Amino acid sequence: MRISPTYLLLFSGILFFFSCIDEKNNQATNETEEEEIVSPITVTDSVKEFRISEIEFSCESPLLYTVNKKSENEYVFSQNKKNTEFHSFFSINNGSLSEITHQMPFILQQGNNVVLAFSCLPNGVSCKNKNSYFLKNYILGEDLGLFNEKQEHLFYYLPKDTVYAENVLLDFYLLNTVLNKNGNKVRATIDGMEFLIEKWATYNIEGLEEGIHTIRLELIDSEGNLIPGPFNDSGERKFVVLKKST
Known part of the structure; x- marks a missing residue:
């Protein structure tokens, strides 16, 4: 075809x-x-991870100083025991801490002056026993009676100021209370992240980046409510983390 x-x-x-x-x-x-x-493929977000771990230590040092009155509004710390292995710090109304030296004076302001002094190890860890601290409210002026030494109290201690990344300690002082799983706790809020602390101890905060950070400590009851007290809510505090020391 x-x-x-x-x-x-x-x-x-x-x-x-x-x-x-x-x-x-x-x-x-x-x-x-x-x-x-x-x-x-561009990765724009980085995850910030840090954790809190308890520091094991033994500290039985008694407070090395006594308080003596010099005038109506001035008192001094006098050293009564010598021990070069320990340091002592004090604060008034849970304000800035100062290291105590022999015959160191402190001046009272009008109203309540809640003085807390305690012993520390050389690394800054506070000694946590009944013989290691001194607490007294000095009232200048009218008897305000706003501070009850027998109530449950939390005092903020660390971290403060500037610290190195490998040595960021979380520490506080407790009076007239204990912490446990079913009772009172300390709520720590670090950079917006909450932790519930069920044991009075010193803790290491690991993994924080360099720069400015925030922390807040609150003494709470078993239901998460703030326990009344002038210092039981530290408010938001800031500290600066530097890169590891060489």
Whole structure:
């Protein structure tokens, strides 16, 4: 059977047309694959991870100083025992801490002056026993009676000021209360993250980045309510973390 040249020409044209379409589709597919391969993946968010771990220590040092009155509004710390292995610090109304030295004076302000002094190890860890601290409210002026020494109290201690990343201690002082799983706790909020502390101890905060950080300590009951007391909510405090010391 003879095939007309016209039909052959038409059939060839159809084959050529479909082959061009297929080649174009393959080219588009290859270009898409190449674009997917070279597309960059950018990670913009970093996860901040840190944890709190208890520091094991033994500290039985009694407070090495007594307080003596010098005038109506001035008192002094007098050293009554010598022990070069321990340091002592004090604060008034849970304000800035100062290291105690022999015959060191402190001046009272009008109203309540709640003086807390306690012994510490050389690394800053506070000694936590009944013989290691001194607490007294000195009232200047009218008898305000706003501070009850027998109530449950939390005093903020560490961290403060500037610290190195490998030595960020969390420490506080408790009076007339104990912490446990089913009772009172200390709620620590660090950079917005909450931790519930069920044991009075010194803790190490690991994994904090360099820069400014915030911390808040609160003494709470078993239901999470703040226990009344002038210092049981430390408020938000700031401290600066530096890179590891060399």
